[in-house]
Amino acid sequence: DLPSRNRPKWISKVVTYRIISYTRDLPRVTVDHLVAKALNMWSKEIPLSFRRVVLGIPDIVIGFARGAHGDFYPFDGPGGTLAHAYEPGPGLGGDAHFDEDERWADGRGLGINFLAVATHELGHSLGLRHSSDPDSVMYPTYGARDSENFKLSPGDIREIQELKEK
Numbered sequence: 564d565l566p567s568r569n570r571p572k573w574i575s576k577v578v579t580y581r582i583i584s585y586t587r588d589l590p591r592v593t594v595d596h597l598v599a600k601a602l603n604m605w606s607k608e609i610p611l612s613f614r615r616v617v618l619g620i621p622d623i624v625i626g627f628a629r630g631a632h633g634d635f636y637p638f639d640g641p642g643g644t645l646a647h648a649y650e651p652g653p654g655l656g657g658d659a660h661f662d663e664d665e666r667w668a669d670g671r672g673l674g675i676n677f678l679a680v681a682t683h684e685l686g687h688s689l690g691l692r693h694s695s696d697p698d699s700v701m702y703p704t705y706g707a708r709d710s711e712n713f714k715l716s717p718g719d720i721r722e723i724q725e726l727k728e729k
């Protein structure tokens with residue numbers, strides 16, 4: 564893909580986000596908390612902060628949907644693709660959609676670890692591409708991770724700092 568100097572990235576120092584829909588699998592406050600935790604994993608490594616808005620048009624829209632949901636990438640039911648997110652830009656740019664047909668979990672119960680997937684998706688929302696390192700959050704396939712000590716890999720930190728510096 565393009566050398567990082569040409570890759571799209573957020574210019575502003577503050578990026579706004581809004582959670583517009585939730586999953587039946589988790590309490591809303593848990594989703595709010597895990598989204599904030601995923602965003603903070605990235606923002607603590609770079610000069611960028613996120614602000615949650617509950618009204619109006621944010622930079623990043625976050626939501627859950629199943630099947631066809633208004634963009635060109637309908638979800639595929641349980642399993643398969645778990646979520647997708649758009650690289651920085653206007654409109655759909657930065658938005659992260661999670662497949663409601665998955666069973667979402669907070670890391671304790673069975674089901675897909677929402678924190679791990681949200682961190683991956685928000686990495687895309689910041690402009691990151693996939694990594695070939697299985698320890699990277701940006702690895703293309705989901706690996707059941709222990710969310711207790713879930714954290715970015717050194718490669719993830721290098722990638723986000725490189726992207727924000729160029």
Ligand SMILES: CC(C)C[C@H](CS(C)(=N)=N)C(=O)N[C@H]1Cc2cn(c3ccccc23)CCCCCCNC1=O
Pocket residue numbers: 642643644645646647648679680683684687702703704705706
């Ligand atoms: C890394 C994620 C957080 C986000 C990515 C999607 S994205 C756009 N954000 N990079 C994802 O969902 N990858 C699939 C990739 C994938 C694995 N398989 C598939 C079978 C069918 C379709 C896709 C897959 C094999 C069977 C396992 C299916 C469940 C797990 N699914 C995945 O790991």
Ligand SMILES: [Zn+2]
Pocket residue numbers: 683687693701702703
């Ligand atoms: Zn991905």
